[in-house]
Amino acid sequence: MEIIGEIMxxxxxQQGTFQAMYAAQAWCAENGLSxxxxxxxxxxxxxxxxxxxxxxxxNLTHQEQLDLHGTMSGDLREGPVVIVLKNEALExxxxxxxxxxxxDYSERSxxxxxxSKHQIARKSLCHIS
Numbered sequence: 344m345e346i347i348g349e350i351m352x353x354x355x356x357q358q359g360t361f362q363a364m365y366a367a368q369a370w371c372a373e374n375g376l377s378x379x380x381x382x383x384x385x386x387x388x389x390x391x392x393x394x395x396x397x398x399x400x401x402n403l404t405h406q407e408q409l410d411l412h413g414t415m416s417g418d419l420r421e422g423p424v425v426i427v428l429k430n431e432a433l434e435x436x437x438x439x440x441x442x443x444x445x446x447d448y449s450e451r452s453x454x455x456x457x458x459s460k461h462q463i464a465r466k467s468l469c470h471i472s
Contacts, residue, residue, distance in 0.1 A: 350413075351433060355424045363422030367415055370426065375439035378415065386414035389428070391436035412436070 353370065355363040371378050371389060379388035379397025388397045388411040400408065412432035417424040433440075 349430050351428045351430060353426045353428075355426070356422055358422070360420060363417070363424040364415075364419040367424040367426055371415070375436065376412070379411075381419060386416035389413040389415060389426070391432060391439055 355366045355370070357363045357366045368378055375391055376389050377392060377394035377397060379390075380399045381387050382399035382401055385400030388400065388403065388408070390397060390412050398407075413426060413428035415424060415426050
């Protein structure tokens, strides 16, 4: 993770087909970010909160693109995949990120045999992959 000026940049370099993308999606789910539809000609939009649908980059207006909290881009098939988040969005949604961490810890403490975070994230995001 790297903070550059007004953005935070995270690079996922997992090896294997779609593994970096799955790791990036899992990170987003763990941190309260909804992941948009992938687009061959542009990045994937990210928004804090529970959004059922974020359109493909090419179908978003210029203003909608600017209003996104971040993007996911790179080689989604073989990696690396890069998430870029605006610092202003991070600051505004810090409570969501912290609440998710506390909630995840509480749930895992109750049931040590629960699926891993990665498995849960993949299932919850499969409808928007």
